[in-house]
Amino acid sequence: MLDYIVVGFGLSGLSFIEQLEKNDKSFLVFEDSSQKSSRVAGGLYNPVILKRFTAAWNAKKQLQKAIPFYKNVQTKLNEQLVLELPVLRRFNSVEEQNAWFEACTKPILEDFLDQELMYNSNEGLDIPFHYGRVHHTGRIDIKNMLSCYLNYLDKKDCLVNESFDHEQLIITDNFVSYKGQEAKNILFSEGFGVQNNPFFKYLPLVGNKGEYLVISSPKLQLNEAVKSSIFIIPLGNNRYKIGATYNNQDTTSGVTLEAKEELLRKLERFLKVPYEIIDHVAGIRPTVRDRRPLVGTHPKHKKLHVLNGLGSRGILIGPTVAENLYDAIENDTALDKEIDIKRYDNFFSLL
Numbered sequence: 001m002l003d004y005i006v007v008g009f010g011l012s013g014l015s016f017i018e019q020l021e022k023n024d025k026s027f028l029v030f031e032d033s034s035q036k037s038s039r040v041a042g043g044l045y046n047p048v049i050l051k052r053f054t055a056a057w058n059a060k061k062q063l064q065k066a067i068p069f070y071k072n073v074q075t076k077l078n079e080q081l082v083l084e085l086p087v088l089r090r091f092n093s094v095e096e097q098n099a100w101f102e103a104c105t106k107p108i109l110e111d112f113l114d115q116e117l118m119y120n121s122n123e124g125l126d127i128p129f130h131y132g133r134v135h136h137t138g139r140i141d142i143k144n145m146l147s148c149y150l151n152y153l154d155k156k157d158c159l160v161n162e163s164f165d166h167e168q169l170i171i172t173d174n175f176v177s178y179k180g181q182e183a184k185n186i187l188f189s190e191g192f193g194v195q196n197n198p199f200f201k202y203l204p205l206v207g208n209k210g211e212y213l214v215i216s217s218p219k220l221q222l223n224e225a226v227k228s229s230i231f232i233i234p235l236g237n238n239r240y241k242i243g244a245t246y247n248n249q250d251t252t253s254g255v256t257l258e259a260k261e262e263l264l265r266k267l268e269r270f271l272k273v274p275y276e277i278i279d280h281v282a283g284i285r286p287t288v289r290d291r292r293p294l295v296g297t298h299p300k301h302k303k304l305h306v307l308n309g310l311g312s313r314g315i316l317i318g319p320t321v322a323e324n325l326y327d328a329i330e331n332d333t334a335l336d337k338e339i340d341i342k343r344y345d346n347f348f349s350l351l
């Protein structure tokens, strides 16, 4: 009998599998490539909400957990995955500069916001009101991380490249069984795909579609991520990610002309050098109404667990909440009420 079946291999699945590996647990992963959120993500980690100059939820603690976590994955896969990358906030006005300086005086932000204005020296960008710099930021090469990790799982013989069919799951008090394979526990980390999961679809996961363009611009020569109304994120080799959009109405998986036009309109407000579009990608962020992850055990079936709702900051949140869930299942520690799916038990009882 296996210790775990894991359904879905994005950031949530990877974060939980790392816990299983650390604790010598056996497991089998099902992945069907139906969702793309982790694969198209910008991969940025940034502890500050740059729209309002406030600290992201629990960012300081999550950062302390996340960086060693990704460095560990980097060593295990023998790939350069953790990239230090300064994040610069382009100010749109003197009022925004003043709001930044006011935010700098808040104890929760003092480690993260630089108190000096930063002047632009890149002729490819129009930055009339200068920048504010955020500290403790970077990028995880998430696409490469997931792809190398999948190879690793494949070589270990613990990957099944197929869609998990929930109808075929047999649930008993002490274990689950799927197509003849028994396991002590099953984790669902399906991202927006949870809407097809009969056990957990009662959870209020909304979904927020995001699209990015990838451009090539040899003249730009930018080594920092710049945030204006959209991000420009350097990827190396003169390539940059431009985005992303936010759309909680469209739950289709494909790219749209509307998003492309929106991104180009915003980009051309401050990019002054030529570029060529080389890619356009889309994914659905698994977002939740109360902006907190969905972590925990099914209200009725004690062997069924969920790790979801990482929203737009999965890189920072994933490693912490995966460890919290593992400890709750294996060591009976209590989950923080803020993340525990128990907060939605009334939705389940309405079924």
Ligand SMILES: Cc1cc2nc3c(=O)[nH]c(=O)nc-3n(C[C@H](O)[C@H](O)[C@H](O)COP(=O)(O)OP(=O)(O)OC[C@H]3O[C@@H](n4cnc5c(N)ncnc54)[C@H](O)[C@@H]3O)c2cc1C
Pocket (backbone or CB within 6 Å): 007, 008, 009, 010, 011, 012, 013, 030, 031, 032, 033, 034, 035, 036, 037, 038, 039, 040, 041, 042, 043, 044, 045, 162, 163, 164, 165, 189, 190, 191, 192, 193, 194, 209, 210, 211, 212, 244, 245, 282, 283, 284, 285, 286, 307, 308, 309, 310, 311, 312, 313, 314, 315, 316
């Ligand atoms: C455009 C965009 C930009 C983003 N940028 C950032 C960023 O810069 N920084 C950041 O921290 N976060 C970012 N995010 C958010 C981040 O990507 C998410 O928080 C994270 O990807 C969620 O991971 P997940 O594993 O829960 O979901 P997913 O990545 O969606 O993974 C779920 C997996 O489950 C699989 N699956 C689903 N159902 C089944 C089934 N029945 N059988 C088998 N497999 C199944 C899917 O194929 C998928 O691989 C971004 C998201 C988007 C869309």
